[in-house]
Amino acid sequence: MPPQEGANNVIRRAVSEGFSAQTAFLADLVRFPSTRGNEHTVQDYMARAMRGRGLKVDVFDIDREAIARHPGGSRISSKHSTAPIVVGIHRPKAQRGRSLILQGHVDVVPPGPLDMWSTPPFEPVVQDGWMYGRGAGDMKAGVSAAVFALDALRRAGFDPASTVYLQSVVEEESTGNGALMTHLRGYRADAALIPEPGREMLTRANVGVLWFEIEVRGHPVHVAYMGSGVNAIDAVYRVIGALRKLETRWNEAARKDPSFGSSEHPLNLNIGRIEGGDWASSVPAWCRIDCRMAILPGIPASKATREIEETIMEFARGDNFLANNPPRITWNGFHAEGYRLEPGSDAETVLGRAHEAVTGKPLETSLATAYLDARVYSLYDKIPALNYGCFAENYHGFDERVNLDSLKRTTEVIALFIAEWCGLEPCS
Ligand code: ZN
Numbered sequence: 001m002p003p004q005e006g007a008n009n010v011i012r013r014a015v016s017e018g019f020s021a022q023t024a025f026l027a028d029l030v031r032f033p034s035t036r037g038n039e040h041t042v043q044d045y046m047a048r049a050m051r052g053r054g055l056k057v058d059v060f061d062i063d064r065e066a067i068a069r070h071p072g073g074s075r076i077s078s079k080h081s082t083a084p085i086v087v088g089i090h091r092p093k094a095q096r097g098r099s100l101i102l103q104g105h106v107d108v109v110p111p112g113p114l115d116m117w118s119t120p121p122f123e124p125v126v127q128d129g130w131m132y133g134r135g136a137g138d139m140k141a142g143v144s145a146a147v148f149a150l151d152a153l154r155r156a157g158f159d160p161a162s163t164v165y166l167q168s169v170v171e172e173e174s175t176g177n178g179a180l181m182t183h184l185r186g187y188r189a190d191a192a193l194i195p196e197p198g199r200e201m202l203t204r205a206n207v208g209v210l211w212f213e214i215e216v217r218g219h220p221v222h223v224a225y226m227g228s229g230v231n232a233i234d235a236v237y238r239v240i241g242a243l244r245k246l247e248t249r250w251n252e253a254a255r256k257d258p259s260f261g262s263s264e265h266p267l268n269l270n271i272g273r274i275e276g277g278d279w280a281s282s283v284p285a286w287c288r289i290d291c292r293m294a295i296l297p298g299i300p301a302s303k304a305t306r307e308i309e310e311t312i313m314e315f316a317r318g319d320n321f322l323a324n325n326p327p328r329i330t331w332n333g334f335h336a337e338g339y340r341l342e343p344g345s346d347a348e349t350v351l352g353r354a355h356e357a358v359t360g361k362p363l364e365t366s367l368a369t370a371y372l373d374a375r376v377y378s379l380y381d382k383i384p385a386l387n388y389g390c391f392a393e394n395y396h397g398f399d400e401r402v403n404l405d406s407l408k409r410t411t412e413v414i415a416l417f418i419a420e421w422c423g424l425e426p427c428s
Contacts, residue, residue, distance in 0.1 A: 092160060103194045218325070239316070267369075
């Protein structure tokens with residue numbers, strides 16, 4: 001093995017040499033419209049890609065009963081995905097280094113109104129060093145980085161000298177049950193690395209996320225006699241008002257949090273979807289909203305869900321109509337706690353070295369106010385879970401895009417990380 005700097009250069013050059021193939025692979029991934037429930041074909045593609053690289057491939061379903069029994073399992077409905085989880089397994093000739101989970105999700109959020117995109121969301125376009133498309137940033141680029149970091153080592157003549165699990169999961173965007181299923185399946189390693197888009201920074205702490213639906217039933221009458229009816233849409237607006245007060249209270253409490261204390265407003269309540277009513281001149285008899293709320297790391301999800309239920313019910317008791325027609329609350333997605341990455345782990349040190357070797361700058365950390373699968377590995381495997389990925393913009397919005405130079409750098413960093421964390425052996 002050549003001296004460190006020489007070895008680094010060989011590996012980085014191998015990433016460069018593979019980068020046009022990596023970009024084509026990423027474009028292939030983006031072409032799959034893998035919104036929730038539609039990830040079967042992209043998972044087939046991932047399984048083929050792994051088999052083609054000589055990995056042993058394990059394809060398995062999310063076991064809904066096992067998920068329901070686990071405290072980190074999210075509530076599901078018929079709308080949740082039945083697509084499988086795919087894990088590619090590399091076993092070394094001799095186990096010498098530390099084992100690693102490389103994880104990414106291939107599910108994407110819906111594109112929204114297509115006329116708000118400059119180019120069609122599932123037809124990737126490269127322009128001025130960016131690739132555009134739904135999922136290009138979040139996080140199919142990261143998936144390509146994991147696959148092509150391993151490819152680069154192989155191109156340089158090496159394989160990891162320890163077990164590596166390459167995990168392609170679904171259900172990251174609404175439950176996190178895909179990641180949890182890899183844990184329930186029994187996969188364990190000494191560290192996990194997840195290349196979610198993250199501006200080439202390491203995530204130091206992450207909020208938990210809860211999803212719930214609220215439904216209010218009203219009393220339909222002709223709008224001419226509105227005084228005798230009860231407008232379910234108006235009633236839901238009043239419930240939202242009560243939840244906004246809870247949001248303010250929780251954000252005030254967040255000022256004392258060791259990680260999020262100086263964040264402006266880390267815990268966001270989002271009313272993400274609303275439907276209700278049947279006719280412009282009928283007082284609406286029903287209204288349903290989908291809500292998302294964040295919680296601080298360290299707060300049990302079950303405690304937070306209780307507080308949300310109590311807030312809604314207490315408000316309803318004081319409301320003329322809702323007192324007799326209490327809102328119905330359904331937990332139908334994320335039931336996920338946040339996590340903190342404790343500083344000082346070997347895994348962080350190794351990632352820091354790899355990052356500095358590629359970028360010339362020390363590794364910085366950031367806080368994440370959206371759900372991350374890293375919580376599974378941190379909370380339940382109790383291993384360092386490194387969330388580190390490239391620059392991307394507009395994910396969950398229009399004209400989502402990923403920066404290709406940043407993706408290349410990230411792939412180099414991941415390859416160098418694997419080389420040091422797992423060690424290397426000559427490939428067969
Ligand atoms: Zn993501």
